[in-house]
Amino acid sequence: MIKIYVPKDSAARAVGADAVADAIVAEAASRKIDAKVIRNGSRGLLWLEPFVEVETPKGRVAFAPVETGDVKSLFDSKFHEGGTHRLSLGLTEELPYLKNQERLTFARCGVTDPLSLDDYISHGGFVGLKKALAMKGAEIVTEVTTSGLRGRGGAGFPTGIKWKTVHDAKADQKYVCCNADEGDSGTFADRMVMEGDPFMLIEGMTIAGVAVGASKGFIYIRSEYPDAIRAMKDAIRIATTGNWLGRNIQGSVHSFALDVRRGAGAYICGEETSMLESLEGKRGMVRPKPPIPALYGLFGKPTVINNVLSFAAVPYILAEGGKAYENYGMGRSRGTLPFQLAGNIRQGGLVEKAFGITLGQLINDFGGGTATGKPLRAVQVGGPLGAYLPASQLNLEMDYEAFAANGAMVGHGGVVVFDDSVDMAAQARFAMEFCAIESCGKCTPCRIGSTRGMEVIDKIVAGVAREENLLLLDDLCQTMTDGSLCAMGGLTPMPVQSAVKHFPEDFDRPAKMQAAE
Amino acid sequence: MSGKHTLIDVHVTKPDAASLIAARYDNKPDALLEILHDLQHEVGHIPEASLPVLAKALNLSRAEVHGVVSFYHEFRRKPAGRHVVKVCRAEACQSMKGNELADAAQKSLKVKFGETTSDGAITLEAVYCLGLCATSPALLVDERPMGRMTPQKFDALVKELAS
Numbered sequence: 001m002i003k004i005y006v007p008k009d010s011a012a013r014a015v016g017a018d019a020v021a022d023a024i025v026a027e028a029a030s031r032k033i034d035a036k037v038i039r040n041g042s043r044g045l046l047w048l049e050p051f052v053e054v055e056t057p058k059g060r061v062a063f064a065p066v067e068t069g070d071v072k073s074l075f076d077s078k079f080h081e082g083g084t085h086r087l088s089l090g091l092t093e094e095l096p097y098l099k100n101q102e103r104l105t106f107a108r109c110g111v112t113d114p115l116s117l118d119d120y121i122s123h124g125g126f127v128g129l130k131k132a133l134a135m136k137g138a139e140i141v142t143e144v145t146t147s148g149l150r151g152r153g154g155a156g157f158p159t160g161i162k163w164k165t166v167h168d169a170k171a172d173q174k175y176v177c178c179n180a181d182e183g184d185s186g187t188f189a190d191r192m193v194m195e196g197d198p199f200m201l202i203e204g205m206t207i208a209g210v211a212v213g214a215s216k217g218f219i220y221i222r223s224e225y226p227d228a229i230r231a232m233k234d235a236i237r238i239a240t241t242g243n244w245l246g247r248n249i250q251g252s253v254h255s256f257a258l259d260v261r262r263g264a265g266a267y268i269c270g271e272e273t274s275m276l277e278s279l280e281g282k283r284g285m286v287r288p289k290p291p292i293p294a295l296y297g298l299f300g301k302p303t304v305i306n307n308v309l310s311f312a313a314v315p316y317i318l319a320e321g322g323k324a325y326e327n328y329g330m331g332r333s334r335g336t337l338p339f340q341l342a343g344n345i346r347q348g349g350l351v352e353k354a355f356g357i358t359l360g361q362l363i364n365d366f367g368g369g370t371a372t373g374k375p376l377r378a379v380q381v382g383g384p385l386g387a388y389l390p391a392s393q394l395n396l397e398m399d400y401e402a403f404a405a406n407g408a409m410v411g412h413g414g415v416v417v418f419d420d421s422v423d424m425a426a427q428a429r430f431a432m433e434f435c436a437i438e439s440c441g442k443c444t445p446c447r448i449g450s451t452r453g454m455e456v457i458d459k460i461v462a463g464v465a466r467e468e469n470l471l472l473l474d475d476l477c478q479t480m481t482d483g484s485l486c487a488m489g490g491l492t493p494m495p496v497q498s499a500v501k502h503f504p505e506d507f508d509r510p511a512k513m514q515a516a517e
Numbered sequence: 518m519s520g521k522h523t524l525i526d527v528h529v530t531k532p533d534a535a536s537l538i539a540a541r542y543d544n545k546p547d548a549l550l551e552i553l554h555d556l557q558h559e560v561g562h563i564p565e566a567s568l569p570v571l572a573k574a575l576n577l578s579r580a581e582v583h584g585v586v587s588f589y590h591e592f593r594r595k596p597a598g599r600h601v602v603k604v605c606r607a608e609a610c611q612s613m614k615g616n617e618l619a620d621a622a623q624k625s626l627k628v629k630f631g632e633t634t635s636d637g638a639i640t641l642e643a644v645y646c647l648g649l650c651a652t653s654p655a656l657l658v659d660e661r662p663m664g665r666m667t668p669q670k671f672d673a674l675v676k677e678l679a680s
């Protein structure tokens with residue numbers, strides 16, 4: 001039987017993968033060819049979706065991007081027997097985009113059937129968990145600490161330290177919560193894990209549960225991700241049936257149960273304490289810290305909260321050892337980060353590399369420059385609260401500290417490219433608008449300041465008392481930075497002020513309204 | 518409740534969706550968001566009349582339930598059209614002419630974001646990122662993702678949804 005792979009990842013579906021899969025099934029049937037279409041995760045070469053692969057004795061070969069209209073000719077050229085076609089790309093593993101990556105977390109995504117336990121296990125799945133089941137909680141925590149893993153959700157807090165706090169806490173009940181709210185524009189790695197390799201997230205969370213002594217976990221997934229919600233629910237059911245979740249996992253003394261909870265379109269619920277409130281069925285109002293969630297988290301119990309990518313890195317760390325993971329990276333940024341190349345970029349997709357690669361290497365070597373072919377003007381790294389960087393800073397190394405030193409942040413690794421048609425004053429205004437829309441409303445600088453910020457930027461752009469209003473904008477940003485309880489209000493000034501700093505010309509266009517004032 | 522009366526009640530008044538869904542979640546207050554999602558899925562929106570029902574079932578105050586419904590952008594207080602189109606308005610989509618798509622969508626449907634077309638076919642909503650940022654601009658039609666959208670493709674989509 002011939003195996004043909006057509007991704008089920010929602011980015012592939014968004015550009016017609018379902019219709020292509022249907023057409024392949026129908027065409028194979030009408031030609032009486034014994035072929036099986038497997039809906040895999042995405043390999044991450046998203047500009048080439050729908051990315052179709054055929055298994056051959058030499059390895060999997062790729063054809064992309066495939067449209068339904070190509071299917072007949074693909075069969076005519078015997079692509080299912082390894083024949084070549086206008087869309088042939090050769091062996092998937094040899095494609096430079098993939099070959100030049102360092103895929104630790106994304107090693108399996110796109111290779112396997114996401115909901116096949118057999119596939120998962122035959123590709124190295126559950127090796128880490130099996131080791132963990134035989135270890136003491138403190139030993140697991142030490143391994144994670146050794147790896148140097150820092151939280152991939154944005155703040156970069158050392159995961160081992162967080163786990164140790166929960167491990168050391170005494171309580172009748174502890175929880176493990178996965179933050180799958182992935183609200184940052186330009187990011188989709190969490191989504192790809194959940195849709196393309198969901199057992200890896202289950203494995204990572206279960207290891208956390210075993211490490212800290214928690215028997216219950218929740219995955220908080222944003223409602224904008226219906227496919228990921230479905231995949232995770234299915235995967236949890238299948239893993240439970242296979243005794244990789246539930247009571248006495250694989251005959252051990254450890255039990256761990258998992259549930260999916262849906263978000264409801266609130267960006268702020270990605271902030272961990274807001275997420276906890278939401279998980280408790282409440283409005284997503286940010287809690288003051290302390291107490292920290294590690295000690296007083298879900299329902300007031302000690303709780304591990306980590307991003308999807310943080311948990312997803314753990315199975316590798318347990319399987320290969322913390323040291324193996326720590327060998328990658330630079331400075332205090334250890335391991336790899338699945339970067340997400342997005343926006344106006346020719347070859348957008350997922351690029352997992354060790355920290356230390358430069359922004360320019362990501363955008364040019366992997367991304368191939370802008371999609372429009374026009375000059376790159378700005379890059380926003382780290383989501384809507386991240387800085388806008390000019391083309392002159394493409395030599396920045398992807399490293400938490402290097403970015404922070406430049407008034408920027410790596411965040412969740414999203415890289416959004418803009419060409420020279422971008423209006424940076426409009427982008428700065430949008431940052432304020434987004435804050436106004438998504439503020440939880442607890443602090444005045446965030447709630448009111450953001451609306452004031454929009455008005456002030458409007459005046460600057462209109463040329464009304466420009467100098468005074470630029471100073472006012474600066475004051476306002478300072479107030480938001482100093483007077484906000486969380487990074488929503490606290491970091492909104494980052495995109496705004498970086499836009500003013502690096503692209504002052506966009507805030508200094510000819511006055512249109514001075515006469516009217 | 519006596520079985521006999523329940524039977525008769527079921528025949529005269531439709532059982533209340535909100536209380537049935539709440540019961541599915543053992544009337545646990547922490548499941549409120551899940552309950553609201555299911556309710557919106559089954560009824561199309563969160564009817565005003567269901568707020569006191571949920572408050573009673575979950576042992577919450579009416580204000581608490583109201584507070585949750587109004588906090589989250591996803592929950593709709595008014596009935597939606599037969600289809601809901603959620604257009605991404607966030608940065609990665611902006612970088613690929615997302616604003617033009619958003620304008621064209623409003624023009625084509627003759628509604629603003631948050632509104633439903635006069636024939637009740639389509640509700641247009643704004644969302645901030647669908648995780649389709651490498652195939653932007655993107656939107657979600659009911660639960661179907663669509664990427665690399667253009668005003669032309671949007672018009673074709675509207676025709677398809679109307680038929």
Ligand SMILES: Cc1cc2nc3c(=O)[nH]c(=O)nc-3n(C[C@H](O)[C@H](O)[C@H](O)COP(=O)(O)O)c2cc1C
Pocket residue numbers: 150151152153154155156157159179180181182183184267268269270271272273305306307308310311486487488
């Ligand atoms: C406004 C705001 C939004 C956030 N959104 C997310 C998110 O979508 N996903 C996430 O993992 N972390 C998000 N965070 C960071 C979390 O608060 C928290 O640091 C993280 O979930 C901890 O997990 P980690 O240590 O594995 O990164 C957000 C923070 C803020 C202030």
Ligand code: SF4
Pocket residue numbers: 268286438439440441442443444446447484485486487488489490
């Ligand atoms: S900064 Fe904004 S989002 Fe954060 S707690 Fe204050 S009001 Fe809420």
Ligand code: FES
Pocket residue numbers: 185186187605606607608609610611645646647648649650653654655
């Ligand atoms: S920014 Fe539009 S899909 Fe992510």
